[in-house]
Amino acid sequence: MQKDSGSFRDRSGYVYYEAGNILRTIMPCYKDTWLKVTESGFLDEALDENLIVSFEEYKTIPKSWKTLKVASVPFITYPYEWSFSQLKDAALLTLELQKKALRKGLTLKDASAYNVQFIGSRPTFIDIFSFEEQTEGGAWQGYGQFCSHFLAPLALAAKKDLRLAQLSRQWIDGIPIDIASSLLPWIARLSPSIFMHLTLHSALQKKYADPRTVKDIKTRHMPLERLQGIVESLEDATKNLHFPKQITEWGDYYNDTNYTEAATDAKLSIVESIGEKYAGKLAVDLGANTGRFSLPLSKYFKCVISADIDPAAVDLHYRTLRKNGPENILPIIMDLSSPSPSLGWATKERKSFEERCEADMLLALALCHHLFFTAGIPFQQISEFFFSLLRDDGVLICEYIPKEDSQVQRMLSARDDIFEDYNVQVFKESFTSAGFKELETINLPDSLRTLHVFKKNS
Incomplete structure (x- = not known):
């Protein structure tokens, strides 16, 4: 144990x-x-x-x-890996439970975003010990935590910049209210709900930071009706924050590729065929964008993690899944050049992406050239990282895109080509030396690209 x-x-x-x-x-x-x-x-x-x-x-x-x-959760994720809509749904779930609890004479003693996990695209509250008896006239102790864990990152994403929600990675106990308030545009700070729960909240925090005011806080009486009103106000504030109209680099990726329809269909067919052959518990699609190639894997794996750097693409994928399914795909935001590290006390509270991931299958399509050229990560380090994400005998499907490909040519157009180690031989040797055995190489029709199927040696 x-x-x-x-x-x-x-x-x-x-x-x-x-x-x-x-x-x-x-x-x-x-x-x-x-x-x-x-x-x-x-x-x-x-x-x-x-x-x-x-x-x-x-x-x-x-x-x-x-x-x-x-009951176990197929894959643990953290708030800084969620898209805007995921965080919003987790916030609304937390408030719904608080409303139900108050009607039963109970309350949430905290409102941490880490109390929620996603089973596929469904948010689920996992901390069943977060409930206690509501003291008559007592305030909601989780109010400040809700504002810093949920409302602050949502407001920053909706009113300032979508990427600011990931500040939760810097402050795992919640984005400080004063910092969130100061980063918001003035017009956003003056909207009634944000003014009450962030701007005014920040000012009151400073006031009550004085030890002489602690007695005033503890003796303040809050009727149940007022407490319920605060929860409803937070719910309205959360519902009124909407996904921003913000263009991101990969949000329209599938409309800006050089694939022919035949190449795309072949690629989908290959992924599905290999997925069926090596079916298991967990598949991870790295650089998944909106999950086009995650979909065929969902037929053969209990859980499919669909990871991408682009918050707009991940949010679109999540909203699509919430509407149409399937229910076993979980989109997350992940910058693979800097994946989620171990965080918290003694770096033990929140596990790194690598520690949490023990995949049966790994999908890395149209990814390695981005890591190589944009992030400057050599094939050897890429292959070693992929190796660490797989269980023994796990399978990797990896796409190699040669320099002659138009997408790579576009990436190299503004720089000198000093990348002599970018070739298929170095690519394959790197994976072999990392501990993989190549099972097959598949040429994509109407394309210079190849798919390489590797198996992790046990």
């Missing part, structure tokens, strides 16, 4: 792993609260509506009062 390295902040219970099971202990200090939460019927209602992760009682771990086995 192994304790989760990031499970230490909440004394109510801790997360353990045992034989593939996810266990959550209920500590004695949370016993009475858990009984009140379960007796209220709140968890049953939330489960019926698929709002929270399912759980069942399990053998009790020593020193705990009770232990639960919790």
